[in-house]
Amino acid sequence: MNIFQQREKIIEDLITACKDHDEEKTNHLLNQLTELDKTAEQKPLPEEPKELGFYVTANDGLLLLKDVDDDWSARTCYNSANHTIWNGDSQYVKWPTVCETLPPEAFPLKRVNTGDGNDD
Structure with missing residues (x-):
């Protein structure tokens, strides 16, 4: 699952948790989303091939x-x-x-x- 799919899943779960007024789950999912973004920022891109x-x-x-x-x-x-x-x-x-x-x-x-x- 790529990072966009992971974000999408967390956001779907987050919307459900908010609708259910589940503060604990909402906070947990927000933390997951923050950690996912930190991981994505820290990970360098694979080297791009030079040749066409x-x-x-x-x-x-x-x-x-x-x-x-x-x-x-x-x-x-x-x-x-x-x-x-x-x-x-x-x-x-x-x-x-x-x-x-x-x-x-x-x-x-x-x-x-x-x-x-x-x-x-």
């Missing part, structure tokens, strides 16, 4: 593309204008969004040899 081209994630083989603008896109059958994997539903994102969206086990990314002669 295709990469796969280490955990599930999701195909990503780094383009000439240093933008990243996911190349999946679900990737369209109406559905993307990135938070905010953008088709192209910068490296910090890639790191925030994918789970830690997705890194390091592995470069794919496309056979076009431009691969290292």
Whole structure:
């Protein structure tokens, strides 16, 4: 579960606790949310690959593309204008969004040899 999913779950539980007037649970969830944010701030981003081209994630083989603008896109059958994997539903994102969206086990990314002669 990535950090956004963890936050979403805590916030859902927090809303329920507030509606139930459960002060103890509300305080506990607020502390969890604060600790989650501290952890996210302290954890450095994985190193961004320098070369342009295709990469796969280490955990599930999701195909990503780094383009000439240093933008990243996911190349999946679900990737369209109406559905993307990135938070905010953008088709192209910068490296910090890639790191925030994918789970830690997705890194390091592995470069794919496309056979076009431009691969290292």
